[in-house]
Amino acid sequence: MLKITEGTVNRALKVVIYGSEGIGKTTIASKFPNPLFIDTEGGTSQLNVRRIDRPKTWEELCDIIKEVAANPEVCKTLVLDTADWAERLAVDKVCRDYNITSIESANYGKGYVYLAEEFDKFLKKCDSLIDAGINVVMTAHAKMRKFEQPDEQGAYDRFEMKLSKQVAPLVKEWCDMLLFVNYKTYVVTTENKTKKAQGGKRVIYTSHHPCWDAKNRHGLPDEMELDFKNLEHLFTAENTVSKPQTQSEPTAENPINKLHALMKKNGVTEAEIQQIVSDKGHYPIDTPIIEYSDKFIKGWLIKHWGKILEMIIDTKLD
Secondary structure: OOOOOOOOOOOOOEEEEEEOOOOOHHHHHOOOOOEEEEEOOOOOOOOOOEEEOOOOOHHHHHHHHHHHHHOHHHOOEEEEEOHHHHHHHHHHHHHHHOOOOOHHHOHHHHHHHHHHHHHHHHHHHHHHHHHOOOEEEEEEEEEEEEEEOOOOOOEEEEEEEOOOOOOHHHHHHHOOEEEEEEEEEEEEEOOOOOEEEEEEEEEEEOOOEOOEOOEOOOOOOOEEEOOHHHOHHHHOHHHHOOOOOOOOOOOOOOHHHHHHHHHHHHOOOHHHHHHHHHHOOOOOOOOOHHHOOHHHHHHHHHOOHHHHHHHHHHHHHO
16 A cells, blocks of 8 residues: 655755865864764864764774664764765775775776675665764765766866765765855956956855756755855754645746746657756756756756757757
8 A cells, every 4th residue: 555645754964065175074064963973084183073983994984873873862963074085994895805905906897896885885874864863964075077078079177076986976866965165266357468366265066067066955056155054944943844745836937837838848858858968968867857956947958948959859860
C-alpha cells in the first residue's frame, strides 16, 4: 500500500561549503547551530569551537559519525573540516585493503572505483545524522580546472571542489546546498587605459554558473555576502516546522511558468531542454529544470528560445 505524505519535510540540512584556503569556510561553519567539528586538517586551532580529536584513519572517522548519530544531544551541527582531507584517509584505507602503494597503481583505475564506494558508504553514514536531527556541514578546498565545451571552440577556467572526479559528484548529489565562496573582484579601466582589479569582497554563490559548481533548494539569491545571517533563517523554528503545500495560480511573471508555456506550445520535453543546457555547459544534464535559476531561465532559455528550438530540431534530424 502506498504511503503518501504532503507538505514540506521536517529534517536537518546537508550543506557543503567550498572555496580557496583562508577565505572563511571554517569561520562561517562555526556559526551554524551548536556546531561540533571533526577537524581533519587542524584548521580550527584559532577558533573558539568544540572539536573532536583529529581522526588518524578512515575507520576512526566513520566511528565518530556512528557515535555522534547514537548520541544526538552532543550537537545540532556536525562539521567535517575538510572533505578533501577526509578523502585522503579514504585513499589510505583503500591502499591498505588492496595492498597497493598508491591509488593510481590499481589495475584499470579500480583504485578510484574502490574509493568512490568507500565515500558513498560514508555519505550514507552521514544520512544517519540527518535522521537523528543533526545538520551536516562539509567544507572543502576549491581548485581550478580548464573546461572545454564539447561542441564549441574555446575553453575557460572553472572552479570545483578539490576532490577526485569520482567522489566530487557523489558529494554534490548528496547535499541540499553546495555553496561556493570566493572574492568578488572588478576589473576597471584607468585613465591611462590600463586595466586593474579592484574590490575583493567575500561572497557566497548559491546557483550553478559555467565558472563554478553551486546549488541550493531553498530559493536563496544567486549571490550573497559571506555572512551566516544570510543563511540563519533556514535554521529557525519557523522554517523547520513541516507545512502543508498550498496550491496557487501560477503567475505569468514567473520565468519557470513562461518556459513551461513555451515548451507546451512547441512540444518540447524537459529532457530535450536538459540536453541542450548540458551541451552548452550551463547545468549538468541531470539537473531538473525547476532547479535552474530564474535569471538563467529568463536571460538564456526564454531570450534565445528561437535558437534553442532550432538546436532541438537539428538534434532530432541527426
